[in-house]
Amino acid sequence: MSDNAEIRSRDVIKAIEGFEESISIISKNIYGQDCSISCNLKAPKEGSFELNYIFQFIGMTPMFAPVIEQLPDILSMLYDLFIKSEGKKVQKIEQNNNGSINLVGDGNTITINNYHHTYNIDNNTLKDTLNDDKLRESITKSHAPISNQSAEKVIYKNNKNKELSTITKNNYMAFNPLVETTAEDEKEMNLWVKSLSFDGKKWGFQDKSSEENFSAQIQDTGFQKTISEGESFKNGDSIIANVLIKYSDKKGKKNQYVITKVIEHIVAPTQPELTI
Incomplete structure (x- = not known):
């Protein structure tokens, strides 16, 4: 919510477009299949808005039916890794015996203790997804209400109203595209x-x-x-x-x-x- 209880419509449109693009890229990277989204917009209170998404694989085959329910949780997991790695490039991912993983960057290593292995995402796919500039650009667009200072935070919830991720002014820049030097x-x-x-x-x-x-x-x-x-x-x-x-x-x-x-x-x- 913004201080003046107003959110610009163009920022809402960017948020919708960016989120849809993000889900499509993640779905292609991980499952090799595109995902379409339908969206309903609600305004539960002044100065805020709520987007309800319905996910569906394009040309969905029965084998993909169960995994589509994982997409919101996978999105949340990726957001958590972006934030913990401070948006830096991940050069490789190491698997530890205790179930944790190491995100190895240029001169730094970050250990993730609560990584969800149940998603069956191999380390190379995970690394490439975290370094995907098109994904970073679409996520950055989805947080336009924050970057343009018309909202203080973006909260992601699943269909059970459980809060999955919260993006704020303090962490939204972790999703910025990698700077080429x-x-x-x-x-x-x-x-x-x-x-x-x-x-x-x-x-x-x-x-x-x-x-x-x-x-x-x-x-x-x-x-x-x-x-x-x-x-x-x-x-x-x-x-x-x-x-x-x-x-x-x-x-x-x-x-x-x-x-x-x-x-x-x-x-x-x-x-x-x-x-x-």
């Missing part, structure tokens, strides 16, 4: 020249040690000058160079290479002409 590393590498064709002003190379192919800009102006002045530079040549690699923290992949200094240019031997 990059880390940099510069190291000396031994590279084959694979392609002289420009790809956005980049050359094609292969790392001799890992055999990984990638494109990179050469920012060594001294080396660029020797090439422009006529020094041979062709496929099959190799270079020893300092390479700046920018890693994506969000995706865990290398996303940009820059050759900052060419230490040595090794010209590939030319095959002698055969004379008969």
Whole structure:
């Protein structure tokens, strides 16, 4: 409820859309099947609103009938994990002998003692769901009444009116999408020249040690000058160079290479002409 006992209609609409999108994503991630929702809106008292949802799998088969009742509880469990992990990226989930699980992040581990194993969600699926940015975006939308300061909290209950989760101004930011940041590393590498064709002003190379192919800009102006002045530079040549690699923290992949200094240019031997 807001201080002025008013909730903006556009925030209510966002909350409905966000919740429906969240349930659909969770259902697809965990059960591999989409879930449709019908919603009834009530205003039990001034300055508050109540949404009653009916869940149904699209094209539901009998084998999915029992598990649809678990969706509200699974949603509550996921919300609890989001909040306890403070919205940080989960790199892996470890199973403990006492039934608890560890959410392992970058430099931190959070132990969850009351994890519900009865949902039969494997750890990789759980990890991917917690890191799913589309899910985070939809949950964030469902909490628009809080983020836009037209409500103080959102309470989730099951069909028995049991309170499952409460989202407040203190914890709603735990559902925000992961922020993509990059880390940099510069190291000396031994590279084959694979392609002289420009790809956005980049050359094609292969790392001799890992055999990984990638494109990179050469920012060594001294080396660029020797090439422009006529020094041979062709496929099959190799270079020893300092390479700046920018890693994506969000995706865990290398996303940009820059050759900052060419230490040595090794010209590939030319095959002698055969004379008969």
